[in-house]
Amino acid sequence: xxxxxxxxxxxxxxxxxxxxxxxxxxxxxxxxxxxxxxxxxxxxxxxxxxxxxxxxxxxxxxxxxxxxxxxxxxxxxxxxxxxxxxxxxxxxxxxxxxxxxxxxxxxxxxxxxxxxxxxxxxxxxxxxxxxxxxxxxxxxxxxxxxxxxxxxxxxxxxxxxxxxxxxxxxxxxxxxxxxxxxxxxxxxxxxxxxxxxxxxxxxxxxxxxxxxxxxxxxxxxxxxxxxxxxxxxxxxxxxxxxxxxxxxxxxx
Amino acid sequence: xxxxxxxxxxxxxxxxxxxxxxxxxxxxxxxxxxxxxxxxxxxxxxxxxxxxxxxxxxxxxxxxxxxxxxxxxxxxxxxxxxxxxxxxxxxxxxxxxxxxxxxxxxxxxxxxxxxxxxxxxxxxxxxxxxxxxxxxxxxxxxxxxxxxxxxxxxxxxxxxxxxxxxxxxxxxxxxxxxxxxxxxxxxxxxxxxxxxxxxxxxxxxxxxxxxxxxxxxxxxxxxxxxxxxxxxxxxxxxxxxxxxxxxxxxxxxxxxxxxxxxxxxxxxxxxxxxxxxxxxxxxxxxxxxxxxxxxxxxxxxxxxxxxxxxx
Numbered sequence: 001x002x003x004x005x006x007x008x009x010x011x012x013x014x015x016x017x018x019x020x021x022x023x024x025x026x027x028x029x030x031x032x033x034x035x036x037x038x039x040x041x042x043x044x045x046x047x048x049x050x051x052x053x054x055x056x057x058x059x060x061x062x063x064x065x066x067x068x069x070x071x072x073x074x075x076x077x078x079x080x081x082x083x084x085x086x087x088x089x090x091x092x093x094x095x096x097x098x099x100x101x102x103x104x105x106x107x108x109x110x111x112x113x114x115x116x117x118x119x120x121x122x123x124x125x126x127x128x129x130x131x132x133x134x135x136x137x138x139x140x141x142x143x144x145x146x147x148x149x150x151x152x153x154x155x156x157x158x159x160x161x162x163x164x165x166x167x168x169x170x171x172x173x174x175x176x177x178x179x180x181x182x183x184x185x186x187x188x189x190x191x192x193x194x195x196x197x198x199x200x201x202x203x204x205x206x207x208x209x210x211x212x213x214x215x216x217x218x219x220x221x222x223x224x225x226x227x228x229x230x231x232x233x234x235x236x237x238x239x240x241x242x243x244x245x246x247x248x249x250x251x252x
Numbered sequence: 253x254x255x256x257x258x259x260x261x262x263x264x265x266x267x268x269x270x271x272x273x274x275x276x277x278x279x280x281x282x283x284x285x286x287x288x289x290x291x292x293x294x295x296x297x298x299x300x301x302x303x304x305x306x307x308x309x310x311x312x313x314x315x316x317x318x319x320x321x322x323x324x325x326x327x328x329x330x331x332x333x334x335x336x337x338x339x340x341x342x343x344x345x346x347x348x349x350x351x352x353x354x355x356x357x358x359x360x361x362x363x364x365x366x367x368x369x370x371x372x373x374x375x376x377x378x379x380x381x382x383x384x385x386x387x388x389x390x391x392x393x394x395x396x397x398x399x400x401x402x403x404x405x406x407x408x409x410x411x412x413x414x415x416x417x418x419x420x421x422x423x424x425x426x427x428x429x430x431x432x433x434x435x436x437x438x439x440x441x442x443x444x445x446x447x448x449x450x451x452x453x454x455x456x457x458x459x460x461x462x463x464x465x466x467x468x469x470x471x472x473x474x475x476x477x478x479x480x481x482x483x484x485x486x487x488x489x490x491x492x493x494x495x496x497x498x499x500x501x502x503x504x505x506x507x508x509x510x511x512x513x514x515x516x517x518x519x520x521x522x523x524x525x526x527x528x529x530x531x532x533x534x535x536x537x538x539x540x541x542x543x544x545x546x547x548x549x550x551x552x553x554x555x556x557x558x559x560x561x562x563x
Binding site: 003006007010013014017018093094095096097098099100101102103104105249 | 303306307308309327328331332334336338340341342343344345346347351355356358359360361403
């Protein structure tokens with residue numbers, strides 16, 4: 001476990017030693033803040049009218065959840081950028097043998113890489129979740145629902161991170177790893193859209209989609225089936241990455 | 253570690269890849285305090301052998317033992333007891349030398365309190381003091397190689413595995429690196445892979461020549477020189493038959509009129525030859541081991557097969 005933490009810590013340190021991670025974090029936060037302020041402005045304009053309506057929607061529905069929904073879309077692009085260097089960068093810089101020859105198992109390396117990439121991604125999710133949380137000072141938020149939605153987005157981000165790590169293990173070209181992770185993540189997130197547009201209610205396609213399992217969290221529903229799904233996707237992707245490392249040990 | 257066991261022992265080690273044998277039935281032993289040169293042309297199986305020795309790649313069959321214990325039954329041993337420098341030093345360009353070596357020490361299981369001293373010692377041994385706060389991405393090739401070597405020794409491993417350590421260095425840098433490897437060989441078991449014969453001659457105690465995945469020759473360097481040939485410089489002009497009449501001489505090859513390359517019969521000694529030359533009145537001026545002996549052994553083993561393969 002200490003080696004996994006060490007690899008993760010080294011990756012985080014190296015990421016933040018370069019401007020790329022800071023710029024990515026700053027731009028994503030700025031974009032989220034801009035969306036938050038627009039939603040807040042709209043909410044403040046509508047608030048007097050909403051108060052007059054029975055069972056009207058509050059700040060959680062109109063600001064917090066849309067912000068987290070928007071973040072989930074943004075993560076499809078941001079996560080591949082955060083994971084692309086993970087193993088592909090090591091291969092490109094010829095540093096992978098250092099880890100492979102250090103008595104660390106393939107899964108240990110992959111878990112270290114996963115944690116190293118997930119921590120900055122989780123930071124983005126926490127920044128996004130903390131923006132609506134500030135409204136608690138001025139209005140009543142549904143904190144349970146906000147926590148559920150944040151948990152859902154974190155699990156969604158973990159799955160995308162694992163997919164990004166698997167793609168990064170597959171090639172020595174970080175840009176190719178990012179493109180593959182973007183396509184795979186988007187495909188898995190939107191696989192059910194075509195069927196829904198056609199009016200086809202295919203249980204398997206719906207079940208496969210990341211969005212299907214993320215949606216209940218926005219409503220405040222934390223179902224074990226959805227948690228297990230995200231964990232399954234993550235574990236499967238990380239096992240594929242470990243399998244790839246095994247092949248790299250053989251072929252060099 | 254079992255002190256009576258060799259530092260490194262490979263027994264009938266084979267590695268197959270996609271059904272093709274890359275390494276077959278490799279047997280090697282190495283003691284602490286020895287430097288072994290692994291020679292071979294490109295594709296001979298040196299890198300695969302190094303990957304198996306360094307704990308990266310398990311053999312398809314056979315055993316790799318470190319201090320008497322199977323390396324692949326206890327992979328954590330690789331972490332503590334092996335230092336590996338690949339052909340391209342594995343440096344993180346975002347870290348400075350000290351940060352990088354600290355990470356490597358932790359990765360190789362150096363205890364928290366001992367890390368600072370271990371890093372300091374590695375910096376000192378590899379003469380990196382002036383560069384300690386410089387980013388590794390800004391170092392010259394020679395210093396990059398030194399940092400690579402420092403990461404391989406920072407945890408004081410029993411076995412150091414070096415893949416082409418002098419590759420791409422200028423002659424001065426290569427010379428200093430060889431001196432460093434020679435020094436490391438006094439306290440550690442060192443395996444050095446190269447296809448540069450002068451590296452082997454300068455650094456190694458023993459040589460193992462790999463060709464087409466098999467160990468074709470293994471010997472102590474001094475024995476190769478003694479067993480193979482001698483260079484003799486004499487005062488008089490003599491013919492080849494005069495040499496061949498001596499009972500200990502197996503072959504004689506003229507270099508110029510008074511310089512000869514003499515091969516001894518098995519069991520014959522250099523002293524016997526010296527006495528015979530004096531008794532024959534040739535006027536012995538110089539008698540020394542032929543430094544081309546290793547090259548000839550290497551070319552004889554690897555040259556024929558590779559020329560044949562290329563044809």
